[in-house]
Amino acid sequence: MIIERRYVGPPGSGNGGWSAGVFARVAGDGPVEVTLRRPPPLETPLTAVAGAAGATEIHDPEGLVVAEVRQVATFAAAVGPVDGVRARAAASAYPGLVDHPFPGCYVCGPAHPGGLRIFPGRLPDGRTAAPWHVPTGVTDATVWAALDCPGGWAVIGPGRPYVLGRIATVLTGLPATGDECVVTGLVEAVSGRKAQVSSALYAPDGTLLGHARATWIALPAG
Known part of the structure; x- marks a missing residue:
């Protein structure tokens, strides 16, 4: 898996939410929790490796752990709707x-013309x-x-x-x-x-x- 450059968060690394969503695919269906251990690198091949206690680790080419992924129990929404x-x-x-702090962020950055602009x-x-x-x-x-x-x-x-x-x-x-x-x-x-x-x-x-x-x-x- 690769986090493409357009999905930037802080400069030089992937947006956390997008990266976590990409990593979550390795866990299958259901609620998934992703813990980021280091800034997700851009345009870098990443590999899923079996980790401890049922988790899956996402490794960079040097074997460093970028993230840990695991299934979790479902939980209720804590924030209600707004019109x-x-x-x-x-x-x-x-x-x-x-x-x-990061105006080029893919999700909320006003300086990212191709982002989600939330x-x-x-x-x-x-x-x-x-x-x-x-x-x-x-x-x-x-x-x-x-x-x-x-x-x-x-x-x-x-x-x-x-x-x-x-x-x-x-x-x-x-x-x-x-x-x-x-x-x-x-x-x-x-x-x-x-x-x-x-x-x-x-x-x-x-x-x-x-x-x-x-x-x-x-x-x-x-």
Whole structure:
């Protein structure tokens, strides 16, 4: 498997959600959790190798562990739906439009013209919300990506960049090309450099298409 350059997150590495969605394929059906052990390299052949305790490891050509993949028990969505009007209003105030730690991010980067362009803004209740105009060719990995950054932006603040460390996702359906879906996010807890967040993807009629729980890690200052 290869993370193509267009699916960039932080400069020089793959977007965490997209990469996790690609890696999740090795675990089969059902809820899957992916732990990123190092930034997923771009344009690099990666290999799935049997790991400990039922996990599958993703190795780079030097044998370093990029990620661990395992099936997990199902879990309920933690973030409720938001209507399109409120989602569009939130996105208009997306802080990443003026201050983004990784403006070229495939999911939420305003400087990535070919990305998903999901711009999650904050609602008064602390949740994030954003509309998502679904492109052609959506796969499970696309939904993993869409569920990634809206959770992160529930905790990211000025001068406080975070990156994805772990994400578990439950998928119930793929969005239809051309639909305006809504993605929501919520920070559940923060402890030191770790933030526990949740996210959910809803179809235009409010149908839940997928949801995730994730751990984001604050980058060291400086």
